[in-house]
Amino acid sequence: EPEVTQTPSHQVTQMGQEVILRCVPISNHLYFYWYRQILGQKVEFLVSFYNNEISEKSEIFDDQFSVERPDGSNFTLKIRSTKLEDSAMYFCASRGMYEQYFGPGTRLTVT
Amino acid sequence: LAKTTQPISMDSYEGQEVNITCSHNNIATNDYITWYQQFPSQGPRFIIQGYKTKVTNEVASLFIPADRKSSTLSLPRVSLSDTAVYYCLVVLSGAGSYQLTFGKGTKLSVIP
Numbered sequence: 001e002p003e004v005t006q007t008p009s010h011q012v013t014q015m016g017q018e019v020i021l022r023c024v025p026i027s028n029h030l031y032f033y034w035y036r037q038i039l040g041q042k043v044e045f046l047v048s049f050y051n052n053e054i055s056e057k058s059e060i061f062d063d064q065f066s067v068e069r070p071d072g073s074n075f076t077l078k079i080r081s082t083k084l085e086d087s088a089m090y091f092c093a094s095r096g097m098y099e100q101y102f103g104p105g106t107r108l109t110v111t
Numbered sequence: 112l113a114k115t116t117q118p119i120s121m122d123s124y125e126g127q128e129v130n131i132t133c134s135h136n137n138i139a140t141n142d143y144i145t146w147y148q149q150f151p152s153q154g155p156r157f158i159i160q161g162y163k164t165k166v167t168n169e170v171a172s173l174f175i176p177a178d179r180k181s182s183t184l185s186l187p188r189v190s191l192s193d194t195a196v197y198y199c200l201v202v203l204s205g206a207g208s209y210q211l212t213f214g215k216g217t218k219l220s221v222i223p
Contacts, residue, residue: 033210035211042215043198043211048209056210093154098143099145100211102155102156103154104154105152105153105154
């Protein structure tokens with residue numbers, strides 16, 4: 001069964017540093033998403049991406065965040081200057097006919 | 112988007128059928144009801160989606176009454192591996208991008 005993959009599985013970074021989280025969506029999907037989940041809290045929508053541009057974004061997705069599809073397979077989330085409160089699990093998802101398929105997540109720890 | 116309400120937690124013994132009910136009083140005509148499952152430190156996983164009446168797949172059944180203001184996810188004969196958080200979501204299906212709005216979900220604990 002095709003799956004969404006994400007790298008790295010765990011990223012530790014210092015406050016103020018830039019991080020790039022990577023995702024490989026399912027190959028024939030057209031809509032891509034990033035969500036995050038702070039430990040013990042709800043899964044929160046960050047951004048959706050279609051046809052090489054952002055289609056929706058939440059209030060969380062401020063100027064420190066950006067997304068890119070640099071080639072035909074990868075989908076990245078960049079955080080320019082990380083803050084302590086960015087520590088969370090970040091999930092990438094891609095959409096099939098009806099449902100979104102989530103990746104295993106990247107645990108980001110900002111120290 | 113319609114708000115959903117579901118129990119915070121449930122316990123069940125192995126082998127029993129589990130029914131998790133979700134209320135969504137303000138569901139709109141074009142909304143579908145979708146359930147996801149999440150294990151600790153993993154991404155949510157789609158279980159089932161329906162619009163009305165009953166939908167069944169190899170994992171679960173979804174019962175939706177005629178007024179669609181609630182729905183019930185039914186898991187037959189649960190095992191320890193079904194211990195997870197179950198989310199009820201209302202989504203606008205069809206063409207176009209849509210975000211999923213997760214609540215706190217129902218934490219199901221299966222007891223041996």
